[in-house]
Amino acid sequence: MPTPKEVFDNPEKYWDFLTSSTAEEFEGQYFDRKEAGRPEESENGCVSKNTLKALKEQVKECVSAFANSNKEGGLLVLGISDNGDFTGVNHLFEEQINGLTKINDLLKNQSASIKFYRPERETKEICLIYVPYTENAICETLGNQPKSWERRGYQNILLDDIQRDRLRRDKKIVSFENQYCSTYDADDLEKRVLNEFSNEYLKDAEYDDYINEKLLYQAGALIKDGNNYAFTNAGFLFFVANPQRIMPWSYIRLLRFEVNNEDRNKRRLPTFEKEFTGSITKQIRDIRTFLKESGFFKLYQKRNPDGGFSEEPEYPYISIDEAIVNAVAHRDYAIQLPIECELYKDVFVVRNGGRILQRDQEVPPEFRLDDKIILNSMPRNPKLIEWLKIMREKGGSAFVRALSEGTKRMRDEMIKLNLPAPLYIVNPAETTLILCSNSAEREAKFAADSGLGATNEFSNLFPLKFILENGNTPEDFFLQQRRKDIISALKNALTSNAWYIEENTLNRLVAHRQRAYIPQNEKVDKIVRFYQGYSFRIYPYWNNFNLMIDLNLQVRNVQNVSKLFRDYPASFFVGKRVLARWQENWYRGNIIRANPKYTNLNIFDFKKEVQVPSNLVIPNLQDSTIEEILNKRKIKFNLSTKIEELSLENKHDAAEIRAEKIQAIAKYLSQDIFKPLIIGGMQIFMEPSPTSLSKSNRAGN
Structure with a gap:
């Protein structure tokens, strides 16, 4: 697929792409197009004010979303419909065109470029709006209560305060690491970590008479708070014995479920659960020790070609270790969720807050770690990573590697066992890493090869x-x-x-x-x-x-939405996946808003909002909610x-x-x-x- 800038610079070359017959072929993370109204649909041959107002809102949302989300920018095209009809913008008055293209009157912190293009032998022209990425600011509306959007696939998502704060961290407008966390108290320190750190930190210094406070201040773990010291967030996570006192979500949660990953939405309670707390170095050490000594993962016996048996791990230990350590080092600690490590029958999943940050371009929403994807990371937590690199294991090895080095090693170890390359699933607020064990196939093979017969x-x-x-x-x-x-x-x-x-x-x-x-x-x-x-x-x-x-x-x-309003308020239904009858057929979608008579929902097949009578909309509900309804109905x-x-x-x-x-x-x-x-x-x-x-x-x- 071409980049937005390539299409903007040469629309003639990419005309077939611009006029693709379906929205799916064109619209997505980097491209959008809008029809600029149809004058023949109005009585006086002019586009209505309401149509223009709605179009201006769409321009505003798209430009903000592209500027906030895409390192490669985005392209919005006016004058082509969703199904590829070339309607142009010539029917708009100059004043109307200006109202749509004077982006500075709509948004701040953007540098959109505008151009018009008329294909050869055509009388109509389109308007192309190229939106570069806004590096160190948020592209938002003007006024005292600015709005901003983020691009997710073909949608522009209005950001709430939490999402805006997350975007500010991702863009390095603010540094969570360097922010004030807590008043400094020497009794809070984990002495073992401090001693190990100071030995390595001062190893090449000409003098080593730093007191603890001065050492931590020079390292960036403390800041001045008036006449006293205070921990930064990074300093608190790294050097304090119990950072969960203030950040209770800063731990690792390890779970095991006796189902396959594809059935995770119907899983029962975990058959194993353990939390790893303390400073982040203690968490890493403790989970490493546990995984080496506990038998948490399977160890297969396989027959050797020349006789005898050897052992093969369910997963390479190095791959598991890199997956967890990368999550600890690169997670967004402002997101108030722990790192979750979940073992299913067929996969091991590591989930952490915050997306992977890249220097030059965004990673795809889903990708495998193979030779086609090179992670050129921009560290989210540079201080934590710097300190972890200073720390040493007993054998002298570093606690953590650069993301690109660690992920390459993780991939190579999986390939050595003939396992699929690690799979990443990334959204703006979360990174999920999935390692696949091919356990069912391997176990059957080992059983057959060992003469144990079929299972x-x-x-x-x-x-x-x-x-x-x-x-x-x-x-x-x-x-x-x-x-x-x-x-x-x-x-x-x-x-x-x-x-x-x-x-x-x-x-x-x-x-x-x-x-x-x-x-x-x-x-x-x-x-x-x-x-x-x-x-x-x-x-x-x-x-x-x-x-x-x-x-x-x-x-x-x-139970349809209309009946469920007996038990639940309107807010309960928003976002629920549903099965709805619309135009004589049943479709899947999700609810945008609802009342007892009508429900507005997004139909997945058509990517459009429709209104359906609420008695024809049946939500998908979790078992616990169904049980709650049964109890309410006695x-x-x-x-x-x-x-x-x-x-x-x-x-x-x-x-x-x-x-x-x-x-x-x-x-x-x-x-x-x-x-x-x-x-x-x-x-x-x-x-x-x-x-x-x-x-x-x-x-x-």
Whole structure:
């Protein structure tokens, strides 16, 4: 994709891009376009004042959002509609054009450039507004109560006070590290940390008679507060024994859940939870010791080619360590949430406040740490990182490396175990790092290689057979590229056979049969319904592609917004994801605002706001909220117990029941859905019998 500046400088070259037929092809983090009204829609041939006022607001929001968010800037185009119609701006009077393009009258702290472009042999022209990034200020409206926006995908988000403060920190307008934290008290110090630090800090000094206060002041951990000293935020986090006294969120939380990451929204209580507190060096030391000594991660036994067994860790220790230490060193400590480290069956997730800061450009919202992405970081906490580099482990190694060095090592260690490169998911307020263990596949392989026989973990894999139009079998690489298309074709086939699609992602489909809920009693069924759902994934195993089938109980609220207003205020509904009936079809979206009669919501498929009668809008509610509604309606029903029962969590024969259900649905799919499934001439068949896990039964043996 071109940069905003490239398109601004040469609109002729990128005309096809500017007039893309769908909003998705053009609009996003760096580009937006607006139609400048249509004069033929008004009685006098002029664009109405209300239309112009709304357009001016959109210009204001876009320019502010681009200036505040994008290192590469942003481009707003006036005179092209969402569907790519070239309507131009010539129908606007000069005064109206000036009202839209005199950006200095709308916003401060911006340096937008304006140009007009008329394609060859056309009488109409468009207006292009290029918005460079505002480095050390916030682009905001004029007046005593300025407003500012941030760009997130195709949306401009109005910033509240907390978000504005976060943006000020990200832009280095203010330094959280250097701000006042607490009056200095020598009794608060962690003596071990201070002694280690002073030994290293003064190692090359010509004199070493610094008293503690002077040393800490020179290092930047203390500031003068009148005639006394005071801790900075950085000094308090690093040198105080109990920084949680003032910053209770400044700790590491380690949890384990016995579900896969894709089912995290339905997880139960963690099977393990531990907090690591104290100064940040103590937190790092304590969690390192715990992870080395506790057996928190699995250690696999694998057969060596020349005989005997060796051990292979579930995750490389270095990768885990770098992930956690990077979070400690680079998190935004003003965001009042701890670092959360969550272990699922298939991934390890490290989540910390604050996004990754880059010197030259922003990182994508989601990316893998491979050779295509080079992290050229701008340290969020330069003092903390400097001090951590001064500190030494027992062997003399540094506590922390530069982000680019540490992440490269983390990636390389994952690759050594043939594991995927680390995945980053970044939003303005949070960075999430995901390490994938491929545990299910590895465990099955180790079991087969060691002669332990098959486990029942993979009895839900069903082989797929692919035949091209010429009768040949496609290459694996070709199939890898078509996994999304296969899932999409499966979704369409299920929908045509009266299935309801709960979730549809790149490589996962969750669905259940329509109207096939599991009845309870009349009162309960009016509040909540249970569906036996199934999740489907395309899964490569032993050089074959399979359909992985899992049970997936669906617990669904059936109360519409109008009825829920009996129990909840309007604020409860804002942001809730919903299923809504609009123009004779059901669509997914999220609520913008609601009242008992009408609900305004954003329809995901069309990225537009619509108004729907509230009795046709059904919100997705958490189990705890559904339980709360049952209690408010005085309906005696133990929702948690019922979920456990229907999920087979406590049944002694759960494995057998699960296998029977999966086998039955596999037989149905092989006969009624894969008969065959067709994608662009390629036929796909599914075997009704599961893939064998025994090495002796694999193809070629």
